[in-house]
Amino acid sequence: MVIRLIGHIGRRQSSIFSSLSSYRPITLIQHPSPQRSPIEQWRGYVSEMRKSAFEDRIRKLIRNDIQYELDRSPLTQLVPKFKSFLIDExxxxxxxxxxxxxxxxxxxxxxxxxxxxxxPAAKDGRVTTENDLELxxxxxxxxxxxxxSGILEFVCNVWPDSIEIDKVFMRDRDGMTGKPYLGPPFNDxxxxxxxxxxxFLETRGINDELAVFLHKCMQHKSKNEYIRLMGSIESFVARKK
Structure with a gap:
């Protein structure tokens, strides 16, 4: 009797294992993502077109601005030297x-x-106009x-035809910390x-002639930097992902 029971149990386990060996995992079916409707596709196309047209408009305005500046005067490099001074642009x-x-x-x-x-300071209620401004x-x-030795420094305002000293002071070669004493106003x-x-400055070539040159030099510098900036902005707007 016991032998028969064991035989039945063995057959039951065998059937269980055989059913497990035939097990196959369930495969999930990947459904394709729904396609955008024709209306949604059209809206996306119109949005891209508007963006492209807007960027083209910006680029056109930049190019027009650059051309206007070039028509007024050509883009030039700063001269590398003025008398005995070497120039780093x-x-x-x-x-x-x-x-x-x-x-x-x-x-x-x-x-x-x-x-x-x-x-200039307004006088007698007179309104300052653009013609009164001076660079x-x-x-x-x-x-x-x-x-x-330390370093002798002059802080100056350079007018179109003259140099005006505002401060004169000494500082260390290692720089200054805190708030160093800069002396009284030069005019005092x-x-x-x-x-x-x-x-003292005149002897070293720092004079009215240099002032005239620096104003011309900085006019070229301002123009060159502006055109470079506009060109960089146009290139950035035109760049695609």
């Missing part, structure tokens, strides 16, 4: 640098920024001697001392 930046050696142990660097606008350039003059100094300091 600093392409893509808002300033230029001039450099020269003077005497046996002096090194002179000029850092010149782009134009700023000066408006000037900010310039920092740094004069180096030897490693033991003794008149004879002011004249002597202007003569």
């Amino acid at each position: 600093r392409t893509g930046e808002q300033w230029i640098r001039l450099h020269k050696e003077f005497g046996e142990n002096e090194e002179i660097k000029l850092e010149v920024t782009m134009f700023q606008v000066s408006a 000037y350039i900010s310039m920092v003059i740094s004069i180096f001697k030897d490693e033991k 100094l003794d008149d004879e001392l002011q004249t002597s300091l202007y003569d």
Whole structure:
């Protein structure tokens, strides 16, 4: 009896294992994503067309602006030298640098920024107009001697035909921390001392002739940088993903 029961159990297990061996996993059927309707496709096409037309409009306006500037005067490179000063144009930046050696142990660097606008003080209720505005350039003059000496610096306003000293002070070669003493306004100094300091710069070629050159130089610089900027913006708008 026991032998028969064992035989029945063995046959039941055998049938179970045989059914498991024939098991196949269920495969999920991938249904294709629904296609956009013709109306949705048309709307997407119109949206892309509008975007393309808008970008083309921007590019056309930029090209027209660039051509207008080129028609007024051609794009030119800054001259590499003015008298004994070498010029670093600093392409893509808002300033230029001039450099020269003077005497046996002096090194002179000029850092010149782009134009700023000066408006005279209104008098007797008179309204300031565009004709009253005058462009000037900010310039920092740094004069180096030897490693033991500091740096003599002049902060100047460069007018179309003259250079005006605003500050004169000394600083360390390692730079300045905090708020260093910059001295009184230049115009508060003794008149004879002011004249002597202007003569000091004149001897080093920093004079009215340089002021005239710098204004012409920065006009070219401003135009060149503007055209480069507009060209970069046009290229960016035109770039596709």
